[in-house]
Amino acid sequence: METQFPKKQILNEDGVVVDDAYKSLLDESLVKTLYTKMLRARLFDRKGVNLQRQGRIGTYVPFEGQEAAQIGSSMAMEEGDWMFPTYRDHGATLTFGHSLKNVLLYWKGRQEGCIPPEGIKIFPPAVPIASQLLHATGAAWAEKMKGTDRASIVYFGDGATSEGDFHEGLNFASVFNIPVVFFNQNNGFAISVPVEKQMKSKTIAQKAVGYDIEGIRLDGNDVFAVYFHTKAAVEKARAGGGPTLIEAVTWRYGAHTTADDPSKYRDQNESSIRRETTDPLARLEKFMQQEGIWESSWQKELEQDITLEIEAAVNEMENEQPPHLNDMFDHVFAENPWPIEDQKEAYAHVRGE
């Protein structure tokens, strides 16, 4: 199966392009945009971990190490497409146009965090594992029924492939030929459970065979491979070619969440080694240096700009008015039925309002 589903690469660990077919497509502006978005995601992620440590937000889910997978795939999507993320995919959602402030509010326990900016079609992060594959399939099905050429992308982890919803999602998409890209980030672990204990199959891509859809396995730390193969899958979907399952092989450097202690189940040295050898940003930097399109002043300025942007969003998050408790009551239905109205009144009464 590993030979049938080889790990596709365009940019190798040394920053060298190994697939000549893509050489001419790597223009400077695309490369710089990919780098910029990955750096932005990484700096945001580090900020998230710090804010949690300082008690300024709640439990946070980091994704550092997975930037190429998230940014490459989300850059392959276009306006009007749909995105269905998990709790770990704010690198993708921020790239697709989610607001920094709202993503921060999510981790501050605020419902506003589930709301994307006007016109940007991002579903709230799926917390129940694998449930979102079906929503993505349904939303893309609607686009197909409406006769548009818009598609969905849905993110999920290696662990998610064990849930029934994963299989139901692939099967529906296959049966009804739905324009959806199932984008798997195989980061090697579902909390503490390594992928080798999660499944006997050697790849996740091969699971596509059971549904007679296309399965692609790729180096998820190679942003070019992720971008171009996802783009091809979306284009196929737009043209009526149906769903694709993409397995992006990657690694999370940090803990599962800020409440997790990875030393319980793995040697964190492995993360340090991977940071040295397979890091998605370092690899792109090497490429840019070799191409002569890397200037450290450009990078420094970029980092400064992004840091300012993130700081401004943190400020906005912290200056946001506290949520109104009626937010809890007033959005369960279009109109409050009497039990909710009664409960709301009784609570206001106890609070002396």
Add this chain to the structure above:
Amino acid sequence: MATAAVGTKKLTLVQAVTDGLRTMMRESENVIVLGEDVGRNGGVFRATDGLMEEFGDQRIIDTPLAESGIIGTSIGLAMNGFRPVAEMQFLGFIYPAFNQIMTHASRIRSRTLGAFTVPMVIRAPFGAGVRAPEIHSDSVEALFTHMPGIKVVVPSNPYDAKGLLIASIEDPDPVLFLEPMRCYRSSKMDVPDSKYTVEIGKGRVMKEGEQVTILTYGAMVDASLKAANEAESKGISVEVIDLRTLYPLDKELISKSVQKTGRTVIVHEAPSTGGLGDTLISLINDTSFLYMKAPIERVTGFDTPVPMFALEDHYLPNAPRITSAIHKVINF
């Protein structure tokens, strides 16, 4: 045989759960644990910490990430001689397994007139108040008290946790064992080293009183005791009952208390409509109607999803709401 030495250890509720599991796994090879991250990681709350080291990965089993799979296979294991203790990482993630519990675990005995049975335990942390992410804070015990064929227990302290867990594992039928996350490490208590049980179906008077009965369970026991003590300082005598088992309820204890006080306040964090409070009111209606001096008050979560944690303190019943209910039944 001589009785075991009466050693005790100071344990938290979550440590008492581990101790209960260890006790039963030492006693019987048939007791096995299945769940997500229960092995090497020792559970996301460390409820199974150290057990894989002692019992090996054939008995403390890290399963694939699939709740229906965990419960469905546990049903087969239970029907075929094992005593599986299945962990749902959070009660809010039990929903993929609902079908297996509703259509099989709870009714295989009745479908086969007792020829097949499902002696399994489903453990699940639950409840709000720990600033957990979305869905992690659900209190949906009433979905299961409403389900024919499964018992539901909720310890509120370390001693009850170990004793109830052992009773649940020994029970011949499926038991849903709910662990209030807020109580996991909130206090330590002397817990006997040896095996003991807390009988399923029996509540406990946590504080005696004469004028008002509070019926509650889980994390709300603490909040209720606080409100009761405050009322006491204002001259109102409040009895607090920890129900401990939600199905079947301790009819005798409940009716005795409410007949004594004639006033009842029910406290639970689950939503009001269809919650256990409704069942408790039915029970009181059936057993004690003529003793009641005031309509029964309910202090519960609202008929809303548990909000994200910025608002969860508003969602959870708190001392002011409980106090207000106590005054209402007193001043009726």
